[in-house]
Amino acid sequence: MKSFNIILILFLFLTAGVHAEQNFYYNSNFNRGDVVTVLSENSAENFTLELVNSREEFLTDNIFFYIETNSFKGYASVIGLDSTLSAGEYTLQVKTQDGIIVYKGAILIHQNLFKKENIQLNYKNTSLRTDTDPEIVSQAVAIHEIYGTSVQKSASGSKSIISPIKNGIITSWFGDRRNFIYSDGSSSKAVHNGTDIAGPVGTEIYAGCDGKVVLSKDRIITGNSVVIEYLPGVYGVFFHMDKIYVLPGDMVSKDTVIGTLGATGLATGPHLHWEFRVGGVPVSPDPLLANGLIDNSLIMSIVSSHTAE
Ligand SMILES: [Zn+2]
Structure with a gap:
């Protein structure tokens, strides 16, 4: 009986560990001048979203903030991709107030052209x-x-x-x-x-x-x-x-x-x-006119992924 309890406690502890892991939602393909939206259904209070290049040089950041819409409740952060960035792979990283990186993910920026x-x-x-x-x-x-x-x-x-x-x-x-x-x-x-x-x-x-x-x-x-x-x-x-x-x-x-x-x-x-x-970076209004300031297509993909569960 005792050993069963220990196994049960161990099991609950491990499961809790998995659930505590933060899920961040975002798209991975962008054009120069786009806005990157990152959403989290868990608390991201006092977290910061950063963009760094392949040499790990800091480019821009913004805070996570609480957002409540008809279809989404949680935390969001948005950062701008400067129109003068070189095309290629960049890293999104989420930092706590103490500067600890709790998440890293890759995005690809395409070489769209301007007039x-x-x-x-x-x-x-x-x-x-x-x-x-x-x-x-x-x-x-x-x-x-x-x-x-x-x-x-x-x-x-x-x-x-x-x-x-x-x-x-x-x-x-x-x-x-x-x-x-x-x-x-x-x-x-x-x-x-x-x-x-x-x-x-x-x-x-x-x-x-x-x-x-x-x-x-x-x-x-x-x-x-x-x-x-x-x-x-x-x-x-x-x-x-x-x-x-x-x-x-x-x-x-x-x-x-x-x-x-x-x-x-x-x-x-x-x-x-x-x-x-x-976050100081000038961005294109066109995708924002289509999908809103907090990417509505990303919100809808989270909603539909839950419906599919
Ligand atoms: Zn002008």
Whole structure:
């Protein structure tokens, strides 16, 4: 009887060990500019998700946060894949608060290509882009500080995305490799971090996703600008607006009108520059418009795997 108990206790202990193992769900194939979603049904409180390259060099990270949707309750983390990364295999690693790696997994990033564009700037826009005003530098530092932090610590709702402009015309795409040609004939190269949507001045701009306004300001280069935190460390960015209707701290729904389209700051015509930042990394809006900010196709594959059990 005694030995049976010992075996039973040993058995329960071993089984408990297996169940304590954390399951992380994620897809393994991505394009440059995509968002990687990692989900866990177990607690991942105070855990961090990191992306490292084949030389184990740190690239980007984000916190895990509690998320509750109609079909999923648990922890999620999202990180951005920079559009300038080389194609190949990369490692996802999950770390505890004490820096202990509790999980490692591989993802493959494909060599998707981006458009090239030449942009002629007049004297005024050339002066803006080549201006060395320290205020421009301090505004850039301040906005990147926002991108690199998270204000919110949890999220709810589907986090589906809508285009901020109805019937707008996309004139420039995420990841475009740009060549700015200055008024004196010289040039400089840059990567376009957002999507440009053209329309008449005064066209209503929607928040695009539920979230919290964290910046609402007239900036030198980007004109009237709004930044909304959609998820912890995930930001929607709106530049060159005509009017702004929101203030920092405002909670918005995806269809809240946050202002109107304009041509303020460095703009060659009326358009909205719409950008996503994930842990500071600019990412493409296209997969997010299709699957939501927290990959809904991944959530559905978890739901269907449970139905199959
Ligand atoms: Zn733009």
